[in-house]
Amino acid sequence: MVRRHLEFSGAIVARSSIADALLGRGDYLSARRGILAPLLPERQCAFAAALAATARDHPAAQRRASKIIIPSVRGGPIMVAEIMPLPVDSDGWLQTACCMVTVRSRSERMEDLPLYLRERYRLTPSECLIVLHLVDGQSPRAIAVARGAAEGTVRNQIKAILAKTGFNRQIDLIRELGH
Numbered sequence: 001m002v003r004r005h006l007e008f009s010g011a012i013v014a015r016s017s018i019a020d021a022l023l024g025r026g027d028y029l030s031a032r033r034g035i036l037a038p039l040l041p042e043r044q045c046a047f048a049a050a051l052a053a054t055a056r057d058h059p060a061a062q063r064r065a066s067k068i069i070i071p072s073v074r075g076g077p078i079m080v081a082e083i084m085p086l087p088v089d090s091d092g093w094l095q096t097a098c099c100m101v102t103v104r105s106r107s108e109r110m111e112d113l114p115l116y117l118r119e120r121y122r123l124t125p126s127e128c129l130i131v132l133h134l135v136d137g138q139s140p141r142a143i144a145v146a147r148g149a150a151e152g153t154v155r156n157q158i159k160a161i162l163a164k165t166g167f168n169r170q171i172d173l174i175r176e177l178g179h
Helices: 015-023 041-054 091-096 112-123 127-134 140-146 152-164 170-178
Strands: 001-004 013-014 029-032 037-038 066-069 078-083 098-104
Touching: 013 015, 013 037, 015 029, 037 041, 037 170, 041 066, 041 078, 066 112, 112 127, 112 152, 127 152, 127 170, 140 152
Parallel strands: none
Antiparallel strands: 001 013, 001 098, 029 037, 066 078, 078 098
């Protein structure tokens, strides 16, 4: 788990040695000119919007926490950035920071997998549930029984999932998402 304290602009106010190590790897996030941003351009807008939601000039009821999926540019495990607003009445160096960003591996909490699947592959909620069953090692027949659906329906949904994700085989999808 990595923690950073940020201004609304994304400027880093403070960071841990673990954060320095993650930034040094160059897989997920960069800190160019002291501004934190995801390396993948398609994640930068969502990250900026999450930072904007923590701005101190918003009323307290409108400031909110967010989770952002951060894929690796080099094919490493998926990370999840949690962006949490800091109290407006903070003292000391935290007075200039508006939020804290915590970055952790997606595999630390599997409940983030549906969020990742929806964002990355545009899967429907039903398709996300089927993927969760597959990652848990269930067969299409067991998934059909659990969902009260026909096995053929589940197999068709798996074909649609594979088409959307670009995988040719279920095992490849499971390997990618189950690590």
